[in-house]
Amino acid sequence: MQIKDVEKLAELARIEINDEEKNELLGDLQAILGYVEQVNKASTVNQVNQAIEHVNIMREDKEPHETGIYTDKILAEVPESQDGYVKVKKIL
Amino acid sequence: MDLKSLTIEKTHESLKKGEFTVADLALACLKEIEKKNKDLNAYLEVFNDVMEQARQSQKMFEDGSATLLTGIPFAIKDNILIEGRRAGAASKILEGYRAVYDATVIKKLKTQGVVFLGRTNMDEFAMGSSTENSAYGVTKNPHDPSRVAGGSSGGSAAAVAMDGAMVALGSDTGGSVRQPAAFCGVVGLKPTYGALSRYGLMAMGSSLDQIGPFTKTVRDAEIIFQAVSEHDPMDSTSVPENIRYDFRQRSRIKDQGSKIIGVPRNFLNHGGIDKETLDNFEKSLIKLESLGYKVVNIDLPLVEYSLPAYYIIMPAESSSNLSRFDGVRYGLQEKGTDLLDTYKKTKGKGFGKEVRRRIMLGTYVLSHGYYDAYYNKAIKLRNQIEKDFGKVFEEVDAIVTPTTPAPAFKIGEKAKDPLAMYLSDIFTVSANIAGVPAISIPAGVNKDGLPLDLHLMAPHFREDVLFEIGKKFEM
Numbered sequence: 001m002q003i004k005d006v007e008k009l010a011e012l013a014r015i016e017i018n019d020e021e022k023n024e025l026l027g028d029l030q031a032i033l034g035y036v037e038q039v040n041k042a043s044t045v046n047q048v049n050q051a052i053e054h055v056n057i058m059r060e061d062k063e064p065h066e067t068g069i070y071t072d073k074i075l076a077e078v079p080e081s082q083d084g085y086v087k088v089k090k091i092l
Numbered sequence: 093m094d095l096k097s098l099t100i101e102k103t104h105e106s107l108k109k110g111e112f113t114v115a116d117l118a119l120a121c122l123k124e125i126e127k128k129n130k131d132l133n134a135y136l137e138v139f140n141d142v143m144e145q146a147r148q149s150q151k152m153f154e155d156g157s158a159t160l161l162t163g164i165p166f167a168i169k170d171n172i173l174i175e176g177r178r179a180g181a182a183s184k185i186l187e188g189y190r191a192v193y194d195a196t197v198i199k200k201l202k203t204q205g206v207v208f209l210g211r212t213n214m215d216e217f218a219m220g221s222s223t224e225n226s227a228y229g230v231t232k233n234p235h236d237p238s239r240v241a242g243g244s245s246g247g248s249a250a251a252v253a254m255d256g257a258m259v260a261l262g263s264d265t266g267g268s269v270r271q272p273a274a275f276c277g278v279v280g281l282k283p284t285y286g287a288l289s290r291y292g293l294m295a296m297g298s299s300l301d302q303i304g305p306f307t308k309t310v311r312d313a314e315i316i317f318q319a320v321s322e323h324d325p326m327d328s329t330s331v332p333e334n335i336r337y338d339f340r341q342r343s344r345i346k347d348q349g350s351k352i353i354g355v356p357r358n359f360l361n362h363g364g365i366d367k368e369t370l371d372n373f374e375k376s377l378i379k380l381e382s383l384g385y386k387v388v389n390i391d392l393p394l395v396e397y398s399l400p401a402y403y404i405i406m407p408a409e410s411s412s413n414l415s416r417f418d419g420v421r422y423g424l425q426e427k428g429t430d431l432l433d434t435y436k437k438t439k440g441k442g443f444g445k446e447v448r449r450r451i452m453l454g455t456y457v458l459s460h461g462y463y464d465a466y467y468n469k470a471i472k473l474r475n476q477i478e479k480d481f482g483k484v485f486e487e488v489d490a491i492v493t494p495t496t497p498a499p500a501f502k503i504g505e506k507a508k509d510p511l512a513m514y515l516s517d518i519f520t521v522s523a524n525i526a527g528v529p530a531i532s533i534p535a536g537v538n539k540d541g542l543p544l545d546l547h548l549m550a551p552h553f554r555e556d557v558l559f560e561i562g563k564k565f566e567m
Contacts, residue, residue, distance in 0.1 A: 006452070009198070009452045009455050009456055010452065011452050012413065012459070013303070013439070013448075013452055013455045014415075014418070014435040014436050015436060015438055015439040015440050015448055015451065015452070016431065016436040016437050016439070016441075017440060017448065025448075025449060025452060027454060028449055029449070029452065029456065031167060031510070031511055032449075032453060032511060032514075033453075035400055035403065035511055035514075036401075036413060036457075036466065036470075037400075037468045038400050038468050039397055039400050039401055039404065039466070040465065040469055042469075044112075044472050056328075057328040058328070058331065059328065062104050064181040070192070074192055076190075076192075077189055077190060077192060077422050077423075078422070079422075079425035080420075080425065081420060082505050086420060087429045088420055088431050088434070089427075089428070089432070089434055090430060091431050092227065
């Protein structure tokens with residue numbers, strides 16, 4: 001891993017970090033990855049189809065609550081809103 | 093009133109008989125908080141309506157609707173939502189945020205008329221083992237203020253240990269209830285994954301997180317568990333009652349009581365464990381034998397991989413869960429030149445160092461080219477470890493280790509070395525990986541008077557085994 005990899009990760013994670021912290025993170029991440037890498041040494045990890053036991057449970061996409069009943073409460077916590085909408089900076 | 097010796101049942105009797113009122117009890121706790129919190133920093137906020145809550149609870153005694161929990165003073169970790177109150181996961185990024193709904197566990201406790209005293213300090217977003225990662229300062233250990241209270245639920249553990257609450261709720265993703273409970277000399281329970289609803293708990297590692305209680309006795313933990321453990325349709329990972337029943341039927345212990353306790357010797361002999369901790373653990377084993385349990389050696393061949401697997405799965409899930417804190421929906425917003433820049437600036441300023449570190453780690457292990465080498469391997473390993481636990485639980489009723497490899501460490505001792513910090517969860521994390529219930533119970537003190545501990549794990553949905561053994565052990 002190099003500084004440019006740390007920069008790429010910060011970009012993907014959308015976190016602004018300064019140069020000093022980039023160096024620190026590089027060292028920390030390398031040490032942690034060095035540690036977690038040992039999962040590859042465990043003998044059973046080559047067994048196939050082991051990763052199917054836990055499944056996601058989804059709610060049926062029906063019976064929604066009445067539109068708007070939570071809007072005011074939720075918008076009260078939003079940093080910026082206007083006319084019942086969340087307000088953000090121009091995207092394009 | 094002697095807060096130290098009060099249990100939930102004793103308190104309930106006294107409240108029923110009118111020996112003291114809910115307000116007396118709440119006031120006694122508030123007094124302790126007033127005396128100690130300035131130094132220990134267990135509470136981030138003490139609610140200003142405690143006496144009003146106490147009055148409401150007292151009415152339940154008058155009209156006969158009081159339950160065992162009515163009037164019991166609770167402290168709540170800062171990542172569990174109580175409608176209308178501040179909730180911030182001890183992070184700057186949630187500065188000013190107020191919860192818009194009640195967590196299911198809170199809702200259940202409200203109907204029983206508990207008194208919420210305040211919200212407790214924690215490692216930011218529950219990421220840490222010392223509460224040093226809080227944006228609002230470290231929580232100190234009531235037994236020695238030069239030491240940490242543990243983490244991430246350090247404030248909750250300290251609140252109970254300093255008599256600033258009778259019960260506290262925390263969350264446990266890799267040991268965040270049990271490790272601080274051990275450091276502070278109180279009981280800490282992590283229920284089976286899916287036993288308690290996570291609705292209204294700020295998500296960290298969604299496949300690992302469980303809410304759990306801190307109490308002074310095992311019986312108190314049992315009472316809380318029974319009060320809040322129920323299937324919740326609002327949490328898709330909450331396990332329905334019929335499946336809980338199937339799990340219990342499948343386990344070897346039926347109704348004749350538990351008899352055999354297993355010790356994973358290979359795991360304990362790895363070194364790195366404090367000598368006094370290890371000696372004390374051997375003493376605890378002798379005590380268990382004297383209580384009539386057969387203590388046998390067991391083999392969990394992959395259990396040592398629980399921690400590295402955890403530090404892949406948890407950051408991966410955290411990095412996804414925390415993406416929602418973007419300066420648009422809640423709390424802090426740092427304005428940038430455009431929306432993307434606002435995200436970056438908000439996250440850069442709002443998240444603390446450890447949170448940034450774990451988000452980036454999670455982003456790395458999930459990224460193209462590394463996903464198979466890390467995340468997929470960790471998931472496969474996790475399934476195998478869970479199977480190994482299942483196999484061992486065909487032979488034994490519970491598994492026992494120390495909770496922590498050493499008692500509470502000094503503030504600052506591990507702050508600069510994330511890996512050393514991570515290793516303090518070595519014994520607790522496998523219960524989260526396997527999804528099994530586990531409890532930390534006080535087991536004496538070391539020569540400096542610091543609490544030592546015992547950690548018990550049981551098969552899925554057999555919390556009753558933990559309570560049975562724990563109650564005998566603590567006598």
